[in-house]
Amino acid sequence: MTTIKPKDGFFIKVTCPGCGASLKLGADFFVIRCSYCDSVLRVKMPDMPPAYLARSRVDKRQVRFRVDRHLKKQGLPLTGSDIQFKRIYYPYWKVDASVLKIRSHTEERVIGYETEYAAEEVEVRVKTITSVAPYSATLAAGTDFRGIPPSIGVRGTTVTMVPFGKEILEDGFSSFSAISSRRQIWDKMSSQAVGIGRVTSIASHENLTQLFNPTFSVVYFPFFVVDSFSGPSYRRLIVDGLSGRVVADFDPLSESSDGSELPEEPPETGEGIDSDEEIEFGELGIEMHRCATCGVDLPDRQSWVYICRNCNSLNLLENTDMPVEQVLSCATDSNRSDQQFPFWSFKLSDTDAEALGPVLGGLYDSDHLVIPAFRMPLGEAMLRLAQRMSSALPRLDMHPVAGYNSTLNHVDVSLRDATRYISLFVHWARLTKTGKSDAVLADYQPQSAELIYAPFHPESYFYVDSALQSITFEKSLVG
């Protein structure tokens, strides 16, 4: 079985279209190789969020054992012959995003002069620190149901999930509808994240903590709803269907939310999937990772853009609304050990370019913003490189890429992600320059994009650009 270690404890099980073998996908799963038939496969993420189901791993007997142990510990009567089990799947939104923190402070430097008549000068500089870290969370997506935890967190043990569909529900299970929208969940999550990261804002020092760049999926998680009647005592217990842990224990007739005499009931078996409010899901696709023009296998090294080594045609693996106008590279002295590093170059609208020009300083002789498209930690170094490349762009001698060339590096950053980094970049640039910024990231919609390759060569600890000899970044950043 092909396995990639998942980053957050969630695996997705799919079938290889080449040989039918079972494959397990981890978090970073866009291109994989089947270990049975050696096919290189790629995962096509749908436009709508995909839904998965984590199958229950415990049976009634095990659940009852855990429930009795729990009741005993609480000094409550154990389950009797009158015990009822209901098995449910409850949906959670799983959101994988990035949390951005920008902190700014001012630094003063006093410059004294030798003559006693000149006043001291104080130079004030704004320093910013940008950090970006991955952020994952799960939040309940279904109708409120007492005892169901608001989050399933990130699991200690690995959870294997299968793509969700009504037909894969096991007998005896019912499922709740997913009714919270992505918007609602995102707002809730964003405000929580800001709460966690809040710092004291000192006058004139601007800080920002914000979630951005989310991807959404839904995880149907198994629970047992156990009603135990023992004489006058009526307890309801909610049991985690993976671990068998009792997650809630209460008297369902007390404090019922609507004051009714009857406890809340989960949906009937087989019910609950087709309500009007139901969120629509997309389907995860698995296909052969081949050139769309000539059909040869593409390299199994993940990239959003490939130039086929067989037919030289361009393969863009992303469906975006924005046209990719052309692929360009920069003329270079071939004696060097050059590597071509990819960047997304965005054309801003006249209005945006005009509005941003003064904030971004001398950057804009051009109306293009250039964002690195190779894997590099998102943060100061990346933003500084974006800034240098953006201002250098008009001076680079670019020409269309003729075809496959082994010096072209992989495109690790999707066009979609790079588009989102524009806002981050503008925010950072504004803060760095003025010490002030908006409380939230503004949204910029560039008009078109180009993929450009710029030549760099290694020099001790750095990569130095081979065209202007003026742009550098640390080698260690691209390890």
Ligand SMILES: [Zn+2]
């Ligand atoms: Zn296979």
Ligand SMILES: [Zn+2]
């Ligand atoms: Zn081809």
